[in-house]
Amino acid sequence: MNTELNLKTLIVKKPLKLDCGKTINDFPIAYETYGTLNEKKDNAILVFHALTGDQFVTGLNPITNKDGWWSYAVGPDKAIDTKKYFVICSNVIGGCLGSFGPSHKDPVTQKVFGTNFPVITINDMVNAQNNLLDHLGIDKLFSVVGGSMGGMQVLQFISNFPDKAKTVIPIACTSSHSAQNIAFNELGRQAIAADSNWNEGNYNFKDTIPNKGLAVARMAAHITYLSKKGLQEKFGRKLQEREDLKFGFDADFQIESYLRYQGSVFVDRFDANSYLYITRAMDYFDLSKQFNGNLSNAFKESKAKFFIISFTSDWLYPTQENKDIVIALNAIGADVGFVEIESDKGHDSFLLDVPDFLSALKNFLDKSYIEN
Amino acid sequence: MKNEFKVIADLIEKDKKVLDVGCADGTLMKFLKDNKNINIRGLEISKDKVQKCIAKGLTVIEGNAEKDLIQFPDKSFDYVVLSQTLQAFLNPELVINELLRVGKKAIVTIPNFGYWKIRLHLLIKGTMPITKTLPDEWYNTPNLHMCTIKDFVHFVKSKNLKIFKSIALNNENVSSINDANLGVKNLFADLGIFLIEK
Numbered sequence: 001m002n003t004e005l006n007l008k009t010l011i012v013k014k015p016l017k018l019d020c021g022k023t024i025n026d027f028p029i030a031y032e033t034y035g036t037l038n039e040k041k042d043n044a045i046l047v048f049h050a051l052t053g054d055q056f057v058t059g060l061n062p063i064t065n066k067d068g069w070w071s072y073a074v075g076p077d078k079a080i081d082t083k084k085y086f087v088i089c090s091n092v093i094g095g096c097l098g099s100f101g102p103s104h105k106d107p108v109t110q111k112v113f114g115t116n117f118p119v120i121t122i123n124d125m126v127n128a129q130n131n132l133l134d135h136l137g138i139d140k141l142f143s144v145v146g147g148s149m150g151g152m153q154v155l156q157f158i159s160n161f162p163d164k165a166k167t168v169i170p171i172a173c174t175s176s177h178s179a180q181n182i183a184f185n186e187l188g189r190q191a192i193a194a195d196s197n198w199n200e201g202n203y204n205f206k207d208t209i210p211n212k213g214l215a216v217a218r219m220a221a222h223i224t225y226l227s228k229k230g231l232q233e234k235f236g237r238k239l240q241e242r243e244d245l246k247f248g249f250d251a252d253f254q255i256e257s258y259l260r261y262q263g264s265v266f267v268d269r270f271d272a273n274s275y276l277y278i279t280r281a282m283d284y285f286d287l288s289k290q291f292n293g294n295l296s297n298a299f300k301e302s303k304a305k306f307f308i309i310s311f312t313s314d315w316l317y318p319t320q321e322n323k324d325i326v327i328a329l330n331a332i333g334a335d336v337g338f339v340e341i342e343s344d345k346g347h348d349s350f351l352l353d354v355p356d357f358l359s360a361l362k363n364f365l366d367k368s369y370i371e372n
Numbered sequence: 373m374k375n376e377f378k379v380i381a382d383l384i385e386k387d388k389k390v391l392d393v394g395c396a397d398g399t400l401m402k403f404l405k406d407n408k409n410i411n412i413r414g415l416e417i418s419k420d421k422v423q424k425c426i427a428k429g430l431t432v433i434e435g436n437a438e439k440d441l442i443q444f445p446d447k448s449f450d451y452v453v454l455s456q457t458l459q460a461f462l463n464p465e466l467v468i469n470e471l472l473r474v475g476k477k478a479i480v481t482i483p484n485f486g487y488w489k490i491r492l493h494l495l496i497k498g499t500m501p502i503t504k505t506l507p508d509e510w511y512n513t514p515n516l517h518m519c520t521i522k523d524f525v526h527f528v529k530s531k532n533l534k535i536f537k538s539i540a541l542n543n544e545n546v547s548s549i550n551d552a553n554l555g556v557k558n559l560f561a562d563l564g565i566f567l568i569e570k
Contacts, residue, residue, distance in 0.1 A: 305431070326433060326443070327443040330433075330443045330444050330445075331443065331444075331445055333445070333448050335413075335431055336431070336433065337426065337430075337431045337432050337433060338432075338433045338434055338435070339419070339422050339423070339426065339432075339434045340419070340434055341419075356419070356423060359423065359427075360423060360426050363423075363426045363427045363429070364426055367426075367427075367428070367429030368429065370429070371429060
């Protein structure tokens with residue numbers, strides 16, 4: 001997908017052994033940077049994107065022609081101030097915006113991987129991205145930050161590379177995907193699989209894309225990113241461009257129309273197989289299991305300063321799951337701060353204009369940088 | 373900075389690890405961090421105040437002392453500070469136990485309900501006392517378990533806890549409390565500051 005676009009890409013020569021046992025090499029990592037790396041190279045921030053995010057954190061996303069996914073938080077004078085910090089973000093492996101993923105061709109067979117692409121994990125994603133730091137000549141990041149699946153990558157990153165970041169900011173995430181999280185992801189995957197165009201993952205990218213299945217997956221997931229209160233306030237039972245109910249199955253309600261729209265725009269920018277792979281990686285994520293059930297051990301080698309942020313109305317990665325990370329860090333006397341931000345905007349709060357969140361993020365970063 | 377915080381800061385040696393429970397806007401934390409190189413953490417229930425601490429560059433955890441102290445390991449701090457909050461807990465005894473589990477020592481300050489102005493207010497007016505340190509009406513006060521300096525000293529002794537220092541505060545006046553002057557201090561101090569250990 002989108003190979004015609006001129007994406008900034010690093011070809012990683014070093015072989016990477018994946019959790020599934022397979023080894024990949026000479027694979028691409030597509031990335032973007034914002035701001036300038038200073039001479040001391042102490043102002044770099046690695047941002048990890050969420051499930052459907054990409055490397056275009058801020059400014060205009062050339063694929064969607066819309067603002068980057070974290071434009072509220074990242075940019076000149078924003079919470080993550082690109083006048084001050086050098087921001088790096090790369091597309092995760094398994095993704096569909098230039099990094100090695102199921103829409104790429106298998107160099108051996110010269111056919112598109114599809115579901116022959118190896119199953120990847122959050123661990124594989126961060127290990128792959130670590131190559132980017134070597135490429136950019138950065139020994140130690142000022143910060144690693146991300147929300148949702150980005151937060152999971154933050155946790156995995158500092159666990160794998162305890163000395164590579166001074167500050168660590170996992171937002172609205174979890175250290176272990178819950179049954180409910182897995183259930184919603186499975187719903188999305190089954191929606192894709194139920195689309196006859198999916199064809200076990202072997203579709204061409206022209207006329208037989210499983211758009212319907214992917215759109216339904218997105219619609220279902222989108223509901224989980226919002227809160228009941230937020231939905232009620234925004235849509236309530238308002239009707240879509242009509243005076244009364246039509247006694248049919250068109251989108252009578254604004255919420256129906258909104259979800260259909262969200263589904264339709266999503267399929268233009270996202271690959272169904274990537275959706276399967278990335279949701280699988282999230283489901284497999286269980287950091288405490290990697291440390292025999294003791295989450296604290298994931299962080300005990302790190303001297304980094306942690307700041308954990310959750311949102312009151314986030315029921316996908318609720319405050320308690322974020323607090324479990326705080327508890328694990330306190331158990332080993334780590335430097336950890338925590339705040340739960342009041343917001344009606346659900347899990348999506350971290351992507352939106354939530355002033356208390358943005359000011360907390362900015363204050364934490366800027367004050368930590370001064371002390372640095 | 374208020375006198376109470378100066379007294380608390382004087383009780384803490386340099387380079388220690390301190391937890392400020394109910395750290396409010398972080399005034400004491402900031403002072404300890406800047407002036408005594410204290411490795412300081414705060415626990416605060418109010419979201420607004422947590423934000424203020426973050427703006428000061430302080431490490432603070434949003435949480436409730438009655439529920440969230442449990443996550444800190446035994447003796448993980450040299451000192452745990454609890455300033456004028458003990459009376460607001462549902463179970464002050466449990467909180468004191470937790471403070472002394474988490475901290476090697478605890479510094480607890482209490483608004484003294486035995487202060488003469490409070491006694492006089494109740495005696496003359498016959499209504500619940502309102503003072504500078506206790507500014508709320510009976511129906512909206514967060515305080516559930518008011519006590520006097522004498523009550524607190526008795527409590528600490530009955531639980532076989534050690535008192536290292538007892539300090540009485542009356543506006544700018546700082547004096548120490550001992551067995552001989554307990555009755556007098558209980559009348560003339562509006563705040564008691566105690567350094568205790570299990």
